[in-house]
Amino acid sequence: MADTTKQVQQWTTRGDGLDNLSRSSAPMPTPGKNEVLVEIKAVSLNYRDTEVAMGLYNHHKSISKEEKPLVPCSDMCGVIVAVGPPQDDDDSSSPKWQKGDRVISTFIQSHLSGQITAADMAQGLGKPLEGVLQTYRVFPAQGLVKCPDYLTDEEASCLPIAALTAWMSLFPNGDAPDGEGGKKKKTVLLQGTGGVSIAALQIAKAAGYKVIITSSSDDKLKRAKELGADYGVNYRTEKEWQDKVMELTDNQGADIILEVGGAETLYKSLDCVAFGGTIACIGYVSGKEDAETQTRMNMNLLVLRRNVTLKGILVGPRDVFEGQMLPFYEKNGIRPVVDRVFGFEEGKDAFQWMFGSGKLFGKVVVRVS
Ligand SMILES: NC(=O)c1ccc[n+]([C@@H]2O[C@H](COP(=O)([O-])OP(=O)(O)OC[C@H]3O[C@@H](n4cnc5c(N)ncnc54)[C@H](OP(=O)(O)O)[C@@H]3O)[C@@H](O)[C@H]2O)c1
Numbered sequence: 001m002a003d004t005t006k007q008v009q010q011w012t013t014r015g016d017g018l019d020n021l022s023r024s025s026a027p028m029p030t031p032g033k034n035e036v037l038v039e040i041k042a043v044s045l046n047y048r049d050t051e052v053a054m055g056l057y058n059h060h061k062s063i064s065k066e067e068k069p070l071v072p073c074s075d076m077c078g079v080i081v082a083v084g085p086p087q088d089d090d091d092s093s094s095p096k097w098q099k100g101d102r103v104i105s106t107f108i109q110s111h112l113s114g115q116i117t118a119a120d121m122a123q124g125l126g127k128p129l130e131g132v133l134q135t136y137r138v139f140p141a142q143g144l145v146k147c148p149d150y151l152t153d154e155e156a157s158c159l160p161i162a163a164l165t166a167w168m169s170l171f172p173n174g175d176a177p178d179g180e181g182g183k184k185k186k187t188v189l190l191q192g193t194g195g196v197s198i199a200a201l202q203i204a205k206a207a208g209y210k211v212i213i214t215s216s217s218d219d220k221l222k223r224a225k226e227l228g229a230d231y232g233v234n235y236r237t238e239k240e241w242q243d244k245v246m247e248l249t250d251n252q253g254a255d256i257i258l259e260v261g262g263a264e265t266l267y268k269s270l271d272c273v274a275f276g277g278t279i280a281c282i283g284y285v286s287g288k289e290d291a292e293t294q295t296r297m298n299m300n301l302l303v304l305r306r307n308v309t310l311k312g313i314l315v316g317p318r319d320v321f322e323g324q325m326l327p328f329y330e331k332n333g334i335r336p337v338v339d340r341v342f343g344f345e346e347g348k349d350a351f352q353w354m355f356g357s358g359k360l361f362g363k364v365v366v367r368v369s
Helices: 047-054 120-125 159-169 197-206 218-226 239-250 266-274 301-304 318-332 344-356
Strands: 006-010 022-027 035-044 075-083 102-105 136-140 144-146 187-191 209-215 231-234 253-258 275-279 307-314 339-344 363-367
Touching: 006 344, 022 344, 035 218, 047 344, 075 159, 144 318, 159 197, 159 253, 159 275, 159 318, 197 253, 197 318, 209 218, 209 239, 218 231, 218 363, 231 239, 239 266, 266 275, 266 301, 266 339, 339 344, 344 363
Parallel strands: 187 209, 187 253, 209 231, 253 275, 275 307, 339 363
Antiparallel strands: 006 022, 035 075, 035 136, 035 363, 075 102, 102 144
């Protein structure tokens, strides 16, 4: 059973800025039926976590805007230290965990399979649910997946959001990669060298795709090429990077674009996507709103022009994470790129480094215990 004499150490935010992230302690929770207590070993940060801490994560209508103290972050690797009372016989779908099992969290705890729903949006870790930047947390048994043995805690903590989002973007119809990039070797365009894009680079190369990646930094492009990227384009110096993408694809365009930029990048993506290609709409690091002064062709026309599919992505379900993505990672020996590891007491520094330093490449991790 849980050692209730111990206190849980945690970071909390009121959504009032990265400087105001603070440390506190809380009573040790006890797992109930179909629940387990996890000792958290490592937590990786996502762009979303910085938004939550700054009070800027407010574009999902179904998630409360209330800013009460909240433990941030959703992605962790840890070890089960206590299992709740025996599970109901009729709940055979719930995983049967044991003390000592190494586990990884899933972002939306209730999203087990298929299409995400409005109700699932209330089950995201690190807002609206209490997050994982703490030493212990109780999880429902179904909110965890088994950690592959070959990954370190830090590496495994990088997978729940960034890697699964990349996976769902590259294989939106569940078409399992065959290692040869499909019948026609597909070209993937990745924007920037953050968590999602670097995970996508690793997955796409293991799947046999051709990868074009953009970055604000030549050094980062060099690192991306060392990871297998076929072409790098500096979006700072090459402002019309969509033209370069067309040139690099013999004027065909990219078959799949992982659109993490948003306001400043989507229209350029629509100019360099292949006929019949897919733009996975993921993020908004360059802004959530278009500049008011811009007059441009209507989205309907832009999409029909090249017969494009715009596919909104909201991470992905547990069964794809566990049943498709993790086996693919293991088979191909993919190790997530951990750029920098901070100690638990340096939690605030980790957020500031992730958001403000401009140095990020891949993932930032906080070592918890
Ligand atoms: N929909 C979903 O399910 C989902 C899941 C995960 C993330 N997201 C969203 O996707 C976005 C990326 O997330 P992340 O965790 O990968 O972020 P991240 O690790 O913080 O990486 C952000 C990267 O974006 C690049 N960037 C910044 N401005 C850019 C621009 N104008 N054009 C191209 N690239 C630019 C930068 O790369 P360089 O330094 O190389 O320039 C930066 O490192 C965020 O908006 C996040 O909220 C959505």
